[in-house]
Amino acid sequence: MSNGETLQHRVLEVDGVQVHHFPSAAPVCSAALLFGVGQRDESLATLGTLHMLEHLVMHEVRHTPISINGSVGPSLTDFTAEGSPGLVRTFLEGVCRGLAAPPLSRLAAEAAVLSAEGPDESGTPLGPARYGLRDLGLVGAPGPGPAGVRAETVRAVAERWFVTGNALLMVDGPWPEGLSLPLPVGPAPTHAYVVPRRWERPxxxxxxxxxxxxxxxxxxxxxxxxxxxxxxxxxxxxxxxxxxxxxxxxxxxxxxxxxxxxxxxxxxxxxxxxxxxxxxxxxxxxxxxxxxxxxxxxxxxxxxxxxxxxxxxxxxxxxxxxxxxxxxxxxxxxxxxxxxxxxxxxxxxxxxxxxxxxxxxxxxxxxxxxxxxxxxRGIPTTEIPPGSSASLPAGEVFRPPLPARVADKDARTARVALTETGLAQRLGDQTWTLDWTEVAGVLRDDDGDLTVLASSGVAIAVGPKLYRRGKKLIQAVRRNVGPDLIWDER
Missing domain, CATH: 3.30.830.10 (Metalloenzyme, LuxS/M16 peptidase-like)
Known part of the structure; x- marks a missing residue:
């Protein structure tokens, strides 16, 4: 402390939640209820579920004169309040009740609100380059959007992550007397973090x-x-x-x-x-x-x-x-x-x-x-993820239509192979492969062409405009990928 005063810090437990209280004589209470779950814990197909849950809960507790907020970051979801202790207590208890029983009847209305808010533009290709389309590579990734968030997924996320063992409360200032935190009881789930991809040169x-x-x-x-x-x-x-x-x-x-x-x-x-x-x-x-x-x-x-x-x-x-x-x-x-x-x-x-x-x-x-x-400057550009020099694996090979090969030099070397287990693509002297089991999502554009996205970050676009007999590729994707993993490109 700048004046030599020692910071007061007491650690206690309320209803199974670890609480860190920093007492002071200030009349205003500041609180942050944190949960150990963020965008990196979602999947491409469920991306946005945490944001939806946060919005649903905040809608339920919005009628208060104090300053409140909720947010979802890469690693944490938080609910914050600042005001008189009694109103902070009411807010925290309301948040916990909302997380324990999400108001799913408001799902469609909140999807419209989130759509108006716009897509998350905080991510960059640096994330997928390190992690693929998982972990921190999911920040700002092309998920299905608010309209694609399903009630059963919101409920499952709430039940898994928003439990006493995965919560942490910080209170700064006067204590909100009578505080309860009615969250479901449970341990913190395990995170599936990915070791980042390393590079041998810039x-x-x-x-x-x-x-x-x-x-x-x-x-x-x-x-x-x-x-x-x-x-x-x-x-x-x-x-x-x-x-x-x-x-x-x-x-x-x-x-x-x-x-x-x-x-x-x-x-x-x-x-x-x-x-x-x-x-x-x-x-x-x-x-x-x-x-x-x-x-x-x-x-x-x-x-x-x-x-x-x-x-x-x-x-x-x-x-x-x-x-x-x-x-x-x-x-x-x-x-x-x-x-x-x-x-x-x-x-x-x-x-x-x-x-x-x-x-x-x-x-x-x-x-x-x-x-x-x-x-x-000696720094090569790279695709995400980098391809290999291997030849296309065995399978039925598709080429771009002749007009594309005439007009585009890249199309002249482009090939896609439909293999027994997935897809492979060769562009120039590089090859990328993906297995059906690692498909994280499929984006459908206005023409009906599909971009198949693997959790590794590999993306292979297929369709009649891109490859001769491309309808067969479309059919293969639909046959091997569940409908919940296919959504319209935004």
């Missing part, structure tokens, strides 16, 4: 538009705050160069998320103006390449250290740090309590060793217009 993924960002996988946290220092150094260098020196973007968004093997994924995204996107991509690549190759300066390391230490000062930061540990335990992540002495002891050499170890596994998100310049 690669770039192209998007049609002003995309500019990158992803690296940091080593497991070791209790020294090294992952925080690494993120701070990278963010500072990029901010100084890409924003302040070059004026190429207003903001840089940084996210640090725990992944399956105890590591952390650091993602940094910029939002450049469309007419300066190529310049921003090259500046980001050149800046990160230099930093990861040569390391940070002593001044940069000291700035990162001060930034991390300052961010941990004050009551709100201390509460956030304590909750990070509790949330980590809830999600099965090893999050150590913040240790200022350990952060201060990290040397520039240790930090720079970590930076240099990240260089091979950088994955860039780039505007497609920058692909040639990026290639000249």
């Amino acid at each position: 690669h770039a993924i192209t998007v049609d538009g002003p995309g500019c960002g990158f992803s690296v996988i940091l080593p497991p946290a070791e209790g020294t705050g090294l992952e925080l220092l690494t993120a701070a150094v990278i963010e500072h260098r990029l901010t100084e160069v890409v924003r302040h020196e070059r004026g190429l973007t207003y903001s840089l968004d940084r996210e640090l998320l725990a992944v399956a093997d105890g590591r952390w994924e650091l993602t940094v995204l910029a939002e450049p103006l469309p007419d300066r996107a190529v310049e921003a991509v090259l500046a980001m690549i050149d800046t990160t390449t230099g930093l990861l190759r040569d390391g940070a300066t002593e001044a940069e390391v000291e700035h990162a250290r001060e930034t991390v230490l300052e961010s941990a000062r004050g009551r709100d930061s201390e509460i956030a740090s304590a909750m990070d540990v509790a949330i980590g335990a809830l999600l099965g992540s090893d999050v150590a309590a913040f240790d200022a002495a350990a952060v201060g002891a990290v040397s520039a050499d240790r930090l720079n060793d970590q930076l240099r170890g990240l260089a091979a596994d950088v994955l860039y998100l780039i505007d497609a217009r920058a692909a040639d310049e990026v290639a000249r």
Whole structure:
């Protein structure tokens, strides 16, 4: 605490839910009811179910004068309130009742509300490149949309995830006397997190538009705050160069998320103006390449250290740090309590060793217009996921129609094989395969053509306009994929 006062923190249990209370003399009570489930715990076919459930519950408790909110993130679903203790208690109890018995009669009306809200645009191809269409690769993925959310799925999700053992409550300020949390009793379910795909050299993924960002996988946290220092150094260098020196973007968004093997994924995204996107991509690549190759300066390391230490000062930061540990335990992540002495002891050499170890596994998100310049820097573009050099497996082979092969050089080498177990596609010198058992979803466009999506991230488009005798491919997909996994492309 900035005034030398020790943060009060008591841990208790209410109706089987672990509660962290941070008492204070403030008249306002702030509360956050957290559940260890997020977008990464859904499937492509059920994506949006958590968001629907959150909306259904919030509709039931909306008549209150206090500030309330609900949200679904990559790893957590939360319900928050701030106001007088009695009204906060009423809100929390109402949320728990709504989760225990979701008001499914409102499903169609809430689907219209969610459609008006628009699709989730927070994801990028960096997610599928690391995880496929599962885990963090589901953030912003093309799910069936609000109209495709089914009542039985909402009920099943509520029963599985919104139980006492998967809940955590934070209360800051006066205690809401008489609080009860009437959730169904049950243990926290197991998460099916995916170990991220690693790369042996930097690669770039192209998007049609002003995309500019990158992803690296940091080593497991070791209790020294090294992952925080690494993120701070990278963010500072990029901010100084890409924003302040070059004026190429207003903001840089940084996210640090725990992944399956105890590591952390650091993602940094910029939002450049469309007419300066190529310049921003090259500046980001050149800046990160230099930093990861040569390391940070002593001044940069000291700035990162001060930034991390300052961010941990004050009551709100201390509460956030304590909750990070509790949330980590809830999600099965090893999050150590913040240790200022350990952060201060990290040397520039240790930090720079970590930076240099990240260089091979950088994955860039780039505007497609920058692909040639990026290639000249020795960074190849890649598909998601990368294909193999293997030949098409045995099966019935389909080719594009002659007009397409005449007009499009890519179509001249395109082949799709219908095999005994799935589909395979060859484009140029690369081959992709998928098994019917790993189909995560099928998108149907306005012409009736289908794009078959595998959990690995492989996508194979089929249909009469794409391949001769393409109706046979359509029939094969419909024969081997259940109707619940096929929806209209939005």
